[in-house]
Amino acid sequence: xxxxxxxxxxxxxxxxxxxxxxxxxxxxxxxxxxxxxxxxxxxxxxxxxxxxxxxxxxxxxxxxxxxxxxxxxxxxxxxxxxxxxxxxxxxxxxxxxxxxxxxxxxxxxxxxxxxxxxxxxxxxxxxxxxxxxxxxxxxxxxxxxxxxxxxxxxxxxxxxxxxxxxxxxxxxxxxxxxxxxxxxxxxxxxxxxxxxxxxxxxxxxxxxxxxxxxxxxxxxxxxxxxxxxxxxxxxxxxxxxxxxxxxxxxxxxxxxxxxxxxxxxxxxxxxxxxxxxxxxxxxxxxxxxxxxxxxxxxxxxxxxxxxx
Numbered sequence: 496x497x498x499x500x501x502x503x504x505x506x507x508x509x510x511x512x513x514x515x516x517x518x519x520x521x522x523x524x525x526x527x528x529x530x531x532x533x534x535x536x537x538x539x540x541x542x543x544x545x546x547x548x549x550x551x552x553x554x555x556x557x558x559x560x561x562x563x564x565x566x567x568x569x570x571x572x573x574x575x576x577x578x579x580x581x582x583x584x585x586x587x588x589x590x591x592x593x594x595x596x597x598x599x600x601x602x603x604x605x606x607x608x609x610x611x612x613x614x615x616x617x618x619x620x621x622x623x624x625x626x627x628x629x630x631x632x633x634x635x636x637x638x639x640x641x642x643x644x645x646x647x648x649x650x651x652x653x654x655x656x657x658x659x660x661x662x663x664x665x666x667x668x669x670x671x672x673x674x675x676x677x678x679x680x681x682x683x684x685x686x687x688x689x690x691x692x693x694x695x696x697x698x699x700x701x702x703x704x705x706x707x708x709x710x711x712x713x714x715x716x717x718x719x720x721x722x723x724x725x726x727x728x729x730x731x732x733x734x735x736x737x738x739x740x741x742x743x744x745x746x747x748x749x750x751x752x753x754x755x756x757x758x759x760x761x762x763x764x765x766x767x768x769x770x771x772x773x774x775x776x777x778x779x780x781x782x783x784x785x786x787x788x789x790x791x792x793x794x795x796x797x798x799x800x801x802x803x
Contacts, residue, residue: 501531504579505543509533512574513541513586521589528710532589540589541573545582546710552576552583554626558686559587559709561621567614569706593697593704599729599737601744607728608745610703611691612752615717618686625684625714632775633689633713633723633768635674642670643778662778669794670774676767676803680716680760687720689713692730715768718757721749722765723772734776736789739796742769767801770794 498506498517506516513535521532521540528546535541546552556576563571570587577584596603628634637644662670690711697704713720725745729737737745746765750756757765773790776782 502545505531508577508579508584509535509541509543509586512577513539515539521591532591541586542570542589543584543586544710545579545584548578548581548583549628551626551628551712552585552710554623555709555712556585557623558618558621558626558712561623562614562617562709565617565620567617567706568703569709590697590705593699595693595731596696596698597693597729597731599735599741601741604725604728604737604741604745605748606701607691607693607696608725608748609752610696610706611688611721611724611728611745612749614691614706615685615687615720616753618688621686623686625686626712627714629713629715630689630711632772632779633715633719635677635768635771636715642667642674643775646779662774666774666777666790666794669790669798670771670778672798672803673767673771673774673801676763676801677719677771680719680764682716682718682761682764684714685717685720687713687715687717689715689720689723690727691724692727692734694731716761716764718761718764719768721746722768725749725765726769726773733786734773734782735786736769736773736782736793738789739793742766763800763802766797767803770797770801 498520501517510516515535515537517533518536519534521534524530528544531543533541533543553576556572559569560572562569570590573586631644631646634644639645690708695708696706725742726736727734728745729735777787777790
């Protein structure tokens with residue numbers, strides 16, 4: 496791909512931060528962030544990420560750097576987060592290899608849960624300022640009024656905006672009940688990955704190669720982050736809600752890998768978080784008919800397990 500359409504600021508930024516300028520474009524993705532895979536004139540392949548600077552990027556990139564140093568499979572940041580106008584920009588290693596693990600089965604849920612347990616255990620030893628505000632799809636603790644946080648346009652890993660009429664009154668009621676359960680919890684917040692989806696994971700055989708999207712770190716209770724992941728782990732495009740038995744397998748495998756069973760409050764919070772995030776995605780116009788139908792089939796049982 497040619498470099499003629501790159502942002503005007505990018506060549507100078509690459510020269511200043513990386514010591515070389517772009518010579519080719521390997522990939523270009525624009526969703527919440529703009530992600531550019533670049534080949535520099537010195538032959539190095541890098542990824543440059545730019546997103547609106549909401550104050551989160553410095554902590555996210557610093558945590559990603561610590562995880563790379565600890566040997567966790569993620570791209571090593573090559574720069575800290577820097578300010579370019581209204582954007583937060585950083586560069587990291589280009590890691591294009593590996594495959595997406597497709598499927599919603601309990602067996603795949605267990606594999607993903609063990610990886611998430613490793614990720615959370617490593618993050619427990621990483622100290623950075625909390626990356627606030629949280630990503631909106633796990634921002635049930637907002638103070639904007641109503642069920643949903645205030646957002647401007649696309650807020651997740653798929654393009655699209657709010658879809659008026661996408662949710663019925665009963666769907667919104669389910670989301671409200673899940674949110675009340677989450678807000679009633681008395682659990683400490685921790686650093687965790689809030690977009691643990693198949694599309695952000697790359698595998699080589701049964702070994703994980705790379706966990707992507709460290710921009711989506713969050714500061715929420717562990718059980719809530721695990722619950723969100725247990726519902727979303729199978730998403731490899733538009734968000735999907737995993738079957739209840741697969742979320743159940745995910746939660747059980749996570750607790751086993753961490754060596755600590757959740758208490759009753761944590762169990763309820765986990766189920767509430769998975770449901771609220773699924774509802775958020777639907778009201779954003781994401782997921783389509785299959786996700787909407789899965790939400791409606793599962794909502795009552797997930798609410799029962801959430802004590803909501």
